[in-house]
Amino acid sequence: xxxxxxxxxxxxxxxxxxxxxxxxxxxxxxxxxxxxxxxxxxxxxxxxxxxxxxxxxxxxxxxxxxxxxxxxxxxxxxxxxxxxxxxxxxxxxxxxxxxxxxxxxxxxxxxxxxxxxxxxxxxxxxxxxxxxxxxxxxxxxxxxxxxxxxxxxxxxxxxxxxxxxxxxxxxxxxxxxxxxxxxxxxxxxxxxxxxxxxxxxxxxxxxxxxxxxxxxxxxxxxxxxxxxxxxxxxxxxxxxxxxxxxxxxxxxxxxxxxxxxxxxxxxxxxxxxxxxxxxxxxxxxxx
Amino acid sequence: xxxxxxxxxxxxxxxxxxxxxxxxxxxxxxxxxxxxxxxxxxxxxxxxxxxxxxxxxxxxxxxxxxxxxxxxxxxxxxxxxxxxxxxxxxxxxxxxxxxxxxxxxxxxxxxxxxxxxxxxxxxxxxxxxxxxxxxxxxxxxxxxxxxxxxxxxxxxxxxxxxxxxxxxxxxxxxxxxxxxxxxxxxxxxxxxxxxxxxxxxxxxxxxxxxxxxxxxxxxxxxxxxxxxxxxxxxxxxxxxxxxxxxxxxxxxxxxxxxxxxxxxxxxxxxxxxxxxxxxxxxxxxxxxxxxxxxxxxxxxxxxxxxxxxxxxxxxxxxxxxxxxxxxxxxxxxxxxxxxxxxxxxxxxxxxxxxxxxxxxxxxxxxxxxxxxxxxxxxxxxx
Numbered sequence: 001x002x003x004x005x006x007x008x009x010x011x012x013x014x015x016x017x018x019x020x021x022x023x024x025x026x027x028x029x030x031x032x033x034x035x036x037x038x039x040x041x042x043x044x045x046x047x048x049x050x051x052x053x054x055x056x057x058x059x060x061x062x063x064x065x066x067x068x069x070x071x072x073x074x075x076x077x078x079x080x081x082x083x084x085x086x087x088x089x090x091x092x093x094x095x096x097x098x099x100x101x102x103x104x105x106x107x108x109x110x111x112x113x114x115x116x117x118x119x120x121x122x123x124x125x126x127x128x129x130x131x132x133x134x135x136x137x138x139x140x141x142x143x144x145x146x147x148x149x150x151x152x153x154x155x156x157x158x159x160x161x162x163x164x165x166x167x168x169x170x171x172x173x174x175x176x177x178x179x180x181x182x183x184x185x186x187x188x189x190x191x192x193x194x195x196x197x198x199x200x201x202x203x204x205x206x207x208x209x210x211x212x213x214x215x216x217x218x219x220x221x222x223x224x225x226x227x228x229x230x231x232x233x234x235x236x237x238x239x240x241x242x243x244x245x246x247x248x249x250x251x252x253x254x255x256x257x258x259x260x261x262x263x264x265x266x267x268x269x270x271x272x273x274x275x276x277x278x279x280x281x282x283x284x285x286x287x
Numbered sequence: 288x289x290x291x292x293x294x295x296x297x298x299x300x301x302x303x304x305x306x307x308x309x310x311x312x313x314x315x316x317x318x319x320x321x322x323x324x325x326x327x328x329x330x331x332x333x334x335x336x337x338x339x340x341x342x343x344x345x346x347x348x349x350x351x352x353x354x355x356x357x358x359x360x361x362x363x364x365x366x367x368x369x370x371x372x373x374x375x376x377x378x379x380x381x382x383x384x385x386x387x388x389x390x391x392x393x394x395x396x397x398x399x400x401x402x403x404x405x406x407x408x409x410x411x412x413x414x415x416x417x418x419x420x421x422x423x424x425x426x427x428x429x430x431x432x433x434x435x436x437x438x439x440x441x442x443x444x445x446x447x448x449x450x451x452x453x454x455x456x457x458x459x460x461x462x463x464x465x466x467x468x469x470x471x472x473x474x475x476x477x478x479x480x481x482x483x484x485x486x487x488x489x490x491x492x493x494x495x496x497x498x499x500x501x502x503x504x505x506x507x508x509x510x511x512x513x514x515x516x517x518x519x520x521x522x523x524x525x526x527x528x529x530x531x532x533x534x535x536x537x538x539x540x541x542x543x544x545x546x547x548x549x550x551x552x553x554x555x556x557x558x559x560x561x562x563x564x565x566x567x568x569x570x571x572x573x574x575x576x577x578x579x580x581x582x583x584x585x586x587x588x589x590x591x592x593x594x595x596x597x598x599x600x601x602x603x604x605x606x607x608x609x610x611x612x613x614x615x616x617x618x619x620x621x622x623x624x625x626x627x628x629x630x631x632x633x634x635x636x637x638x639x640x641x642x643x644x645x646x647x648x649x650x651x652x653x654x655x656x657x658x659x660x661x662x663x664x665x666x667x668x669x
Contacts, residue, residue: 001502002498002499002501002502005498005501006495006498006499009494009495009498010495012494013492013494013495106323109323109327114322114327114328114330114331115328115331115543115583116328116515116543116547118518118543118546118547118549122549125526127526127527127528129528132501134501134526134527134528136523136526136527139494205491205492208492208519208523209491209492209518209519209522209523209547210518210519210522210547210548210549211491211515211518211519211547213325213328213515214327215324215325216491218325218489219489219490250495251494251495251498252495254484254486254495254496255484255495255496255498255499263458263487263489263490264486264487264490265487265489
């Protein structure tokens with residue numbers, strides 16, 4: 001029974017990884033930037049949801065505000081930070097991204113305070129009981145949200161005109177441009193969707209922990225980087241598989257002898273190293 | 288025209304003189320705490336507590352006619368920051384006494400620097416045993432981790448009579464030294480430690496650990512942590528349907544813990560040094576004055592730095608001057624009644640006082656029990 005609940009825990013945690021990693025993969029696939037500050041949108045989503053819920057009493061409104069505001073800020077960040085330095089080597093953008101992440105964390109601290117924020121009356125705190133298995137409804141929502149949102153994104157990319165333009169821009173930016181696709185708009189869309197998904201992950205995180213701190217995104221920033229490298233940089237399928245694999249591996253390893261030796265977060269990197277030794281290109285490589 | 292250009296210079300010179308006059312009667316106390324980074328919430332309480340003590344002392348006329356002034360630096364709870372800060376406090380600011388409002392790692396690193404320079408240094412709430420072992424200039428106004436861990440074992444095995452226990456241990460100086468003390472005395476209180484799980488300070492999601500703990504069916508869970516790890520942990524333990532008694536320590540000791548854990552916090556018991564239902568005037572006054580100053584309810588960290596400043600003030604008064612050796616002697620001989628108890632030190636610079644246990648009831652910390660077993664709570668002496 002314990003083994004099954006560990007598996008379920010792993011899948012649930014994996015879906016949260018998926019929500020945050022997909023945005024990072026999108027940005028890398030499109031611009032070849034390791035967008036470290038992506039996790040800042042995770043924290044922002046959590047903060048906005050808690051603050052708006054506490055202020056208005058409306059959780060649905062808070063979700064809407066958190067997702068839309070994070071998405072819009074993602075576009076602004078692209079325009080102000082990344083767009084002007086795209087022609088420089090990738091490490092310039094990487095350094096800018098790290099700086100941006102630190103600035104975001106300190107801004108959270110200044111705006112929302114050192115102590116972090118918590119819901120006065122946390123929404124969705126019901127736990128479903130199935131025999132020995134206790135499933136917090138917030139985690140089930142995470143799982144459903146991750147699968148539907150990412151599935152929807154997949155459909156969007158495969159079936160719609162916008163999706164085709166998007167994929168064309170990723171694989172052949174110059175060719176796409178000459179076919180009349182507005183590359184800049186595709187990039188804006190990319191940052192909006194990626195940042196909004198990170199905000200969804202942050203909202204779900206705030207529901208299970210009831211605590212959003214300035215540094216809440218720390219672990220997620222480097223773990224999401226590990227995940228997208230693991231998945232084979234830029235590959236959506238690889239990223240998703242890496243997310244769930246990591247969730248399950250963490251669930252089993254943190255509670256046995258390996259967990260005594262290394263931190264939960266170190267396990268992600270140990271797994272990364274093992275995979276890269278066997279498959280240097282990651283689990284799946286993009287064509 | 289000439290006059291308008293000259294006036295600012297004149298007034299600036301005047302200001303310079305005025306300020307140097309003001310500085311003449313000031314005693315600087317070095318202070319470092321985590322004002323940014325993951326421990327910033329505790330750092331803020333630490334500063335509020337220390338500032339409150341300084342304001343109170345200055346209001347009553349200061350020390351031998353001089354006013355106290357805190358020189359505060361942000362160490363982000365990191366040893367790599369606290370060491371240069373200690374050097375700066377000594378050489379640049381010229382402090383003759385300093386206080387740590389920080390965690391064990393940062394305090395350990397700074398303690399060595401202060402000892403080498405022979406500047407008295409007081410750790411307000413860092414628990415690691417090696418801090419006072421830096422030498423005879425280093426003191427601690429709170430419990431060593433092991434002592435509080437031993438009190439935790441008595442609370443679980445003797446006071447609550449719970450024998451089947453699971454440990455959830457925070458993997459850092461704080462968690463490890465507490466658990467060492469707990470394990471040391473567990474057997475003598477008939478406690479059977481079924482299993483131990485460890486987590487890192489960055490963890491906020493405990494699903495896998497809790498799934499395992501459920502299978503262990505413990506009567507009590509001894510979970511080490513700070514309010515920002517323990518709040519989410521306790522909430523998730525209760526959400527998973529686990530009903531075992533949860534025992535925490537002074538790291539939980541903040542209103543924020545109750546805010547985060549919500550209803551799940553009810554019934555959680557901790558070992559600490561601040562009694563919310565205290566009848567003693569010093570403690571009552573502190574609790575009221577702190578809330579007025581900070582705008583939120585007092586916690587262990589604030590009470591500890593408040594206490595440390597009072598100890599420093601008593602020593603400065605006794606020393607009668609700014610000779611570090613005399614101040615050190617003043618601290619070693621002190622006996623101060625402060626917000627966290629009566630403070631006096633043994634040969635190693637450790638304090639001996641009762642451990643208070645507090646329980647969460649109706650969304651607030653309340654008195655639960657007092658552990659005053661002298662032999663059990665004896666701090667290390669060498």
